[in-house]
Amino acid sequence: MSSQDRAMxxxxxxxxxxAFFPILPRLGNRWAAARPWEGRTIALNVHLTNVTAAFLRELMLGGGRFVVSAANTRTTDAGAVDLMRSAGVEVYTGGDGEDRHQQALSHDPSILVDGGFELFRTLFDKRxxxxxNVEAGVEISRTGISALRGRTGVPFPVVxxxxxxxxDKVENRHGVGESIWQAVALTTGMHLAGRRALVVGYxxxxxxxxxxxxxxxxxxEVAETDPVRRLFAHYDGYPTPTLDDGLSxxxxxxxxxxxxxxxxxxALAHARDGVVLINAGHGGDEIDIDAIRKAAVGRDDVATQVTRYQMEDGRRFTVLGDGHPLNIVTNSGSPEPVLLHFAVLGLTLEWLAGRPALNxxxxxxxxxxxxxxxxxALDALQAAGG
Ligand SMILES: NC(=O)c1ccc[n+]([C@@H]2O[C@H](COP(=O)([O-])OP(=O)(O)OC[C@H]3O[C@@H](n4cnc5c(N)ncnc54)[C@H](O)[C@@H]3O)[C@@H](O)[C@H]2O)c1
Incomplete structure (x- = not known):
């Protein structure tokens, strides 16, 4: 398929x-009128998906220049990249072997948006x-906030x-909760009812x-290391075994x-033959796929994003999305919660463009x-019959 066709x-x-949740076009109309980031360069480190392309399209209406780097090269959708590029966004996918975050920072942005602290880390350590030149930043992910808190002397405000x-209440809970299982059904064709699931982390x-x-x-069942959250899982009605026990x-x-x-x-020594392994967390290493890959004596690429490893002891482990966040890798599920998160991000950028006094x-x-x-969001839902 040509890049033009993919963009289409x-x-x-x-x-x-x-069409079904017109929250971003509503914001785009505001930004087209107010042009809040005229003259500014804003760099974003985000997953390069169609939802991101939908967001960038509206942001561009507010003036300014946008440069984007891939938060995770495995979640990049080629069509979304083509569409953003055709709209004039500078997009760095990392596909050319270059440091994509350095490339984005070479445009000297004054506002940074990060989804995982990689852009900030590159700024502080390499550039x-x-x-x-940076007036302010925004961090959109849990992983990035943890990294921010571990860093001293950040010289500008990071929202x-x-x-x-x-x-937490909408995207993390409902967005990921729904879309991961849709992605599992999509990639494997499995019917979920009656299967035994272990959720690791509550x-x-x-x-x-x-x-x-x-x-x-x-x-x-739920395996959780924090006793408070384990107790929450218990009162929500789930057995809370140890990881090893749950895996068995x-x-x-x-x-x-x-x-x-x-x-x-x-831990996987306790897992059953045929177990399906999925990650929903930010990175690609929550499950030690590397170790599985190295120890495996056979590998079968069953379908797109579905790999079955044959282990020496006869067990088979099926890994979906190579251990990367499956809902994002497969671009699946309802985009509404992500769009809402982007609406918060857009309004935050608008606020920062007004240069509020911040520590x-x-x-x-x-x-x-x-x-x-x-x-x-409520207005958009009503307008779309929700
Ligand atoms: N896939 C997506 O679309 C998507 C969207 C939002 C967030 N995320 C990511 O999902 C992850 C979880 O987000 P969250 O908001 O629930 O984070 P959180 O930090 O609030 O919760 C993680 C939980 O995991 C527990 N935990 C840590 N190590 C553990 C272990 N070894 N065994 C069992 N439990 C363990 C922690 O105690 C904690 O309760 C993050 O990486 C976040 O960036 C993914």
Missing amino acids: VAEQEVGRIN REAVA NINDGRLK GPVGRGLASYARAAGMAV RAGVVVTATGRSVAVSRA AGEVLVTDDIENRAAQI
């Missing part, structure tokens, strides 16, 4: 997204000369839009995964911990921004 397919997808009232993402799995008729029963395992190697090769370091997204995003 992505364009149709953007049209579909906007210090560009720091002086945390992950820990407001909306993201933050908002794990909680959503567990409740949507239960709604689909799965028998769900599960037919489907899904991780949502935000930690590297939460499911190690040693350096982490700044929580304001109630006013979230109230406005929620109201626009």
